Amino acid sequence: METNPIQYEELELLLNDLYKRYGYDFTEYSKASLHRRVQRLYTLDNFPSFAEFRYRLQSDSHYFRRFVEEITVNVTEMLRDPSFYRTLRTTILPILATYPFIRIWHAGCSTGEEVYSMAILLKEAGLLHKALLYGTDINPLVIEKARKGIFPVSQMQKYSENYIQSGGVKDFSTYYTANYHLAKFDSGLTGKMIFSTHNLVSDFSFNEFQLILCRNVLIYFERELQAKVFKLFDYSLENFGYLALGSKESLRFSSIADRYRQVGREKIWRKVHEAG
Amino acid sequence: MKQDNKLIVNAGSAGSLQVVLAVLTAMGKDYPIPVLVVLHRNNTFESSLEELFASRTRLVIKEVEEKDAIQPGVVYISPADYHVLIEQDRTFSLDYSERVNYSRPSIDVTFRSAAEVYGSGLIALLLSGGNADGAEGMQWVRDGGGLTIVQDPQTAEVPYMPQQVLLRMTVDIVAPTEELPELIHSLAYK
Numbered sequence: 001m002e003t004n005p006i007q008y009e010e011l012e013l014l015l016n017d018l019y020k021r022y023g024y025d026f027t028e029y030s031k032a033s034l035h036r037r038v039q040r041l042y043t044l045d046n047f048p049s050f051a052e053f054r055y056r057l058q059s060d061s062h063y064f065r066r067f068v069e070e071i072t073v074n075v076t077e078m079l080r081d082p083s084f085y086r087t088l089r090t091t092i093l094p095i096l097a098t099y100p101f102i103r104i105w106h107a108g109c110s111t112g113e114e115v116y117s118m119a120i121l122l123k124e125a126g127l128l129h130k131a132l133l134y135g136t137d138i139n140p141l142v143i144e145k146a147r148k149g150i151f152p153v154s155q156m157q158k159y160s161e162n163y164i165q166s167g168g169v170k171d172f173s174t175y176y177t178a179n180y181h182l183a184k185f186d187s188g189l190t191g192k193m194i195f196s197t198h199n200l201v202s203d204f205s206f207n208e209f210q211l212i213l214c215r216n217v218l219i220y221f222e223r224e225l226q227a228k229v230f231k232l233f234d235y236s237l238e239n240f241g242y243l244a245l246g247s248k249e250s251l252r253f254s255s256i257a258d259r260y261r262q263v264g265r266e267k268i269w270r271k272v273h274e275a276g
Numbered sequence: 277m278k279q280d281n282k283l284i285v286n287a288g289s290a291g292s293l294q295v296v297l298a299v300l301t302a303m304g305k306d307y308p309i310p311v312l313v314v315l316h317r318n319n320t321f322e323s324s325l326e327e328l329f330a331s332r333t334r335l336v337i338k339e340v341e342e343k344d345a346i347q348p349g350v351v352y353i354s355p356a357d358y359h360v361l362i363e364q365d366r367t368f369s370l371d372y373s374e375r376v377n378y379s380r381p382s383i384d385v386t387f388r389s390a391a392e393v394y395g396s397g398l399i400a401l402l403l404s405g406g407n408a409d410g411a412e413g414m415q416w417v418r419d420g421g422g423l424t425i426v427q428d429p430q431t432a433e434v435p436y437m438p439q440q441v442l443l444r445m446t447v448d449i450v451a452p453t454e455e456l457p458e459l460i461h462s463l464a465y466k
Contacts, residue, residue: 008364030342030361030363030369031363031364032361032362032363032364032369032371032389033361033369033371033373036361036371036385036388036389037373073371073372073373075372075373075374216372219342219358219369219370219371219372220369220371223343246372248341248342248355248358248370249342250341
């Protein structure tokens with residue numbers, strides 16, 4: 001139990017510093033969660049005072065990189081919420097199949113487990129050959145990991161269960177090669193993926209997609225920032241494209257809600273009108 | 277202190293469900309303090325927990341949604357597999373970061389966050405359970421000036437969780453299971 005808690009006013013100072021010095025804007029992140037992450041790093045790295053923590057971040061860009069890696073949440077898994085993936089299989093992919101070319105954006109993809117999950121679904125639907133999956137995240141370290149497609153073997157049993165629950169009928173282990181404690185996913189999957197850093201707060205739209213997935217990212221943003229990101233997604237989505245959110249996130253209170261229709265009970269919305 | 281500056285966090289793990297139910301059942305529908313229930317639970321029973329509480333109590337039962345403003349007369353239930361945090365403006369945030377004490381939701385995470393916002397207005401109740409989650413959080417509640425209550429381990433179905441608190445600190449109240457409903461009920465009128 002640390003004895004040196006960071007005050008919320010100090011957190012605000014720090015965030016303003018970082019915006020001015022590095023152009024990364026965390027000021028519209030939800031503060032309770034961000035405070036907890038910053039406090040955790042501060043304690044982990046044994047700073048004697050907040051002033052020294054603040055100075056180190058100002059003066060050492062390598063340490064700022066560590067800050068970005070540590071305060072962003074990088075928890076993810078393959079085929080999380082199997083019923084969501086089942087709906088993708090049964091309802092969304094048959095419609096995407098009618099397009100000559102399919103572009104999908106995983107915004108805030110972390111280490112890429114979700115992108116690999118999608119590639120498996122596309123492969124089983126016979127669509128992977130005409131699809132491109134873009135995975136982006138603010139954190140360069142997780143993007144490097146995502147490119148490698150190597151995940152802990154210890155997770156595979158859980159992922160295999162998710163896979164079966166999502167409607168998968170093959171042997172999940174055919175998608176990777178296990179070597180000691182690591183599982184490397186098939187390069188046929190990786191070949192259809194493009195990974196890059198992208199900051200949802202400050203970066204622009206970079207393509208037009210038929211499906212955008214952004215799951216368990218918006219919960220870390222304050223309402224105004226959520227609204228901006230929804231606009232970015234709306235702008236990046238073709239008419240009749242789909243937007244998929246996390247199981248506790250919703251389009252309901254957003255300014256774009258009236259032009260979208262929810263698909264069944266899952267957190268998937270279809271764009272039914274272009275912006276006026 | 278005005279009742280709208282208060283929050284009760286009712287937390288537990290294995291063996292706590294019946295106690296939570298008894299505590300909620302004893303509350304009238306005009307119970308003036310908002311209640312947050314944080315239970316370690318299995319994903320597959322997710323929806324039935326709200327239904328169970330709703331069928332047995334007179335209160336409004338609601339699963340926590342991010343950015344919900346905390347209102348009296350409502351019992352908020354932590355969703356499975358997310359940490360629940362409280363913002364300075366007394367709205368909820370959800371967080372899908374690493375497990376804490378092998379748990380998500382973690383009771384420590386919620387106790388600490390609630391202590392930072394509610395301070396002396398926080399009432400923390402820790403019940404039966406089989407791991408140490410909540411023990412450090414109770415120290416944050418105490419340091420923030422909040423009221424600390426544990427279920428008497430001798431009467432708890434799984435004594436480990438309240439025992440871990442008592443090994444670390446002295447709490448304000450150690451109450452046997454059968455006295456908890458009346459105790460929590462009476463807090464509303466102090």
